[in-house]
Amino acid sequence: xxxxxxxxxxxxxxxxxxxxxxQDALALSCKVDRSYMGRIERGEVNITVEKLYRxxxxxxxxxxxxxxxxxxCLYD
Amino acid sequence: xxxxxxxxxxxxxxxxxxxxxxQDALALSCKVDRSYMGRIERGEVNITVEKLYRxxxxxxxxxxxxxxxxxxCLYD
DNA sequence: ATGTGACTTGTAGTCCGTA
DNA sequence: GTACGGACTACAAGTCACA
Numbered sequence: 670x671x672x673x674x675x676x677x678x679x680x681x682x683x684x685x686x687x688x689x690x691x692q693d694a695l696a697l698s699c700k701v702d703r704s705y706m707g708r709i710e711r712g713e714v715n716i717t718v719e720k721l722y723r724x725x726x727x728x729x730x731x732x733x734x735x736x737x738x739x740x741x742c743l744y745d
Numbered sequence: 746x747x748x749x750x751x752x753x754x755x756x757x758x759x760x761x762x763x764x765x766x767x768q769d770a771l772a773l774s775c776k777v778d779r780s781y782m783g784r785i786e787r788g789e790v791n792i793t794v795e796k797l798y799r800x801x802x803x804x805x806x807x808x809x810x811x812x813x814x815x816x817x818c819l820y821d
Numbered sequence: 822a823t824g825t826g827a828c829t830t831g832t833a834g835t836c837c838g839t840a
Numbered sequence: 841g842t843a844c845g846g847a848c849t850a851c852a853a854g855t856c857a858c859a
Contacts, residue, residue, distance in 0.1 A: 673795055691822060702854055707823060714852065717791045717833080718812070719749055733809030736794075767841060778835050783843060790833060793852075 675712030676737035682710045684728045684735065698727040751788030752813035758786045760804045760811065774803040 685695050696706035700723065708714050709724075716724075718732075725732040761771050772782035776799065784790045785800075792800075794808075801808040 673798060677794060693822070702856090703822090704824080704856085705852095705854065707825085711824080713825095715793045715795050717793050717852070718753060718797060719791045720853085721794060722749060731814075732812050736808050738807075769841070779842095780836080780838095780844080781834055784834090787843080793833070796833085 678710040678712035754786040754788040
């Protein structure tokens, strides 16, 4: 399921850039470590729903708006 | 963030009942443990996005449709 | 301002039960 | 068919140093 994490990270990065924020700034308002924020965007980690909400809140968008629509690759 | 997990679990349970599935059956098609499925619905755990997708797929609905809309209680 | 390695700690998630 | 527990294992969460 690295596909999912990668797609999610890409969405987050796009939204972050759209909001003209740095990883540092976003990480700060999400209350996560700067380096961890980078890993999320690179799709290296599979975040929990709680993190998703924190990030969405910091980006000022709906949590669902960050979710990639991949009906493909759901199972393995 | 137990509020979030509880609301999420409630949504999942509603969708599951709407689909006329047992916890066992849902857990099976989600490829998660039976007992864990119960904990999810009771809001005792904070699931990862990957699990969210697996559950949504098994329920035949959109992952975003399971997410509760709570703008409140996002931060602590 | 971001990527990455090497961690430690907390909890997501499994597998066995019992009621 | 569901709730709940104990004892695990796997990995998300979080921190730091150094590129």
